Amino acid sequence: MLTVHAAVGLHPFYRRQPGGGFAVSGAALLAARAVQGLGAAVLATSPLAIIVAAPPPKGPGQERAIGMFMVLALGAILTSSLFFLSQTLQRIDGRNPLDTGLALLPMAASLAVAAISSRTLRDLGVRHLPCLGGLISAAGLIWLYWIPEHPNLAADLLIPTLLLGTGCGLVMMSATHAVLAGVPRQDAGLAAGLQNSARQLGGAIGIALLVTLAHAVTASRNAAGQAARLAELDGYRCAFLAAGCLSILAALASLLLRGAASEPAPASPGQKP
Template sequence: MTTAPQRASTGERQRRAVPYWTTLVVASAAQFMVILDVSIVNVALPSMRTDLDLSTAGLQWVVNAYSLAFAGLLLLGGRAGDLFGRKRVFLVGVVVFSLASLVGGLAQSEAWLVAARAAQGVGGAVLAPATLSLLTTTYTDPAHRAKALGVWGAVGGAGGAMGGLVGGLLTQGFGWRAVLFVNVPIGVALVVAAAWALVGGRPAVTRLRELDLPGSLAVTLGLTALVYGVVSSETRSWTSPLVLGPVALGVALLALFVAVEKRAARPLVPLAVFRRRAQTAANGVALLVGMGMFSFWFFMSLVLQRVNGYDALQAGLAFLPASATLVVTSTLASRLVARHGPRTLLVVGPLVSAAGLAWLSTADPGGSYASQLLAPTMLAAGGIGLVMVPLASAATAGVPPHEAGLASGLLNTSRQVGGAVGIAVLSTVAAAVTADRLGTTSADAAAAAGAAGVEALAAGYDRGMLVGAVVVACAALVALLVPRGQKA
């Protein structure tokens, strides 16, 4: 994994005697921090509510503020690395994320905490695409790139899967503020390491007026409005004006964005990028896999805690076998994709995960973890591991270095928007089944109804995972559009 990305970069690294593996370590550590934070906060929400007297809406916005800022700015954040220099943008992302975490940990009110979470989302949107573009421009040899992406994917997957466990340990041992404060020392270490290890690169633009500001504004507001409408459906009907209005506005702004990009002298997103079949197909797969697999973690957390009665720490421990499986299959995928290209794994991985989700949908309420949940959760997570590396490979292979951040931003945006849509839609499906069984969509009311309520909740979660299995299986069909001979 010591291939030189460019002549200029090689010379600079030789003068500074910086090993090439340091880029992988820095990028993977940053990815772990960002992905971990998506789920680590969830288990601390009850403690936050008690300490800060959060309203129900405020509790939801602790989660949604991060999701909105993250999803809305991912595309712009990814392109910023191409235009202003990846090292510079990476450092900005780490600093913003770490400072927002510090401010959030010091929060004394609902508004303070929600604002800090939104700022975290901004930092994450800048940082997440930078980690992938740094790897794809540093490790240009296909075999070395596949290995690097394997490590990056395994670390990121482990971060998402371990969020509940780490959050539970920190919350029980040190209080909810620790789940935010933990990012500060990690951020300081990343700034020091990145300043030493990463190559600067020459920015493509030096003045903001050279940036496609109309396009940037349209796509950012469009994605934000779209995701806002989708997450609002968690508490409102899909026919509510507060859901349909933002979704319609988001679609209109994204259509405006396409029109702006067609005429822009220096577009934020050159539309020719969508003519690359492998890249377009990879983003389609990411959207569908995100819909199903974000919902997998979401529903499994509810099954373990609402149906089986686990506390947050026990639920986190229950995810460890799945997390380990994900790491193993990600490592295996990095070897297979270097030999056979991404297409095969992009077909097989979703089918494996779909089988795991379908199996989980047959579990009995309160059934044994070892006999009913262990194997299917490992199967579902194993499929995720098989997909992560080939997705990154297909979405970035053949992309010129000056568009690497754009490709990374597109992939992250597809996955994040897919996750938001998937959780909202499949939660609606689950709630409808629960209401049909018991006459209420409230998880608290259902749980208070005793065994019948728990069975109704379990039936809803099972249906949500079954529909998720169908969605993920459809990703395998989209993967057939990836060119057969494409290599990593």
């Protein structure tokens, strides 16, 4: 039943992606995104049902619950930030898709480097990596709250996106470790599936909520007589700020971890160091 439910959501979601990319007018783009949103709403309930219905793997329940929340928040932050950055650079600044993609490459590179380096940092004894990462990514998102209409590549875009990518990379591996720590080998596949479902669900919910927020802010600015382009930019800015607040909340939640994801795991008595 879940497979049929997911297929019903996947069909309009992916069929309308080309429609959004090749839309020739604002009305066509809005219609394509509306159908995509409907598909995402249907699709999001499938991983939610899996998370709710699946029996929890044996292991530290608090660590797993906090890790799941961090994964949800990470999915929402990454998906929404990439969406609103691309919208800002193309619709507000007027860049073409190629220039927009190149401008966001440093963020992707910093995310990969931070995710790979986080294991080494944890082994070196660096504590509270997920909290540190959440605060770093929040700093980048709050920086983007002041992004101008025509951002400077270095000061207005490169620095905050590097902060965002680095922070999310540090949180990514720590959240994964928190979800999988203490899970028996026979339940590892179930735990990994729950983690992936939580990340997808976080992205879907994050986009839905933050797009709604951005649209509400834009509508209020338009009603106050502000120029349409600046009103739209204000909506994107508020979405960045809300994502930054979510990142701070995830960072604070990570402090509740009892050490599995924030400190090096001690060796067991019979385990070689």
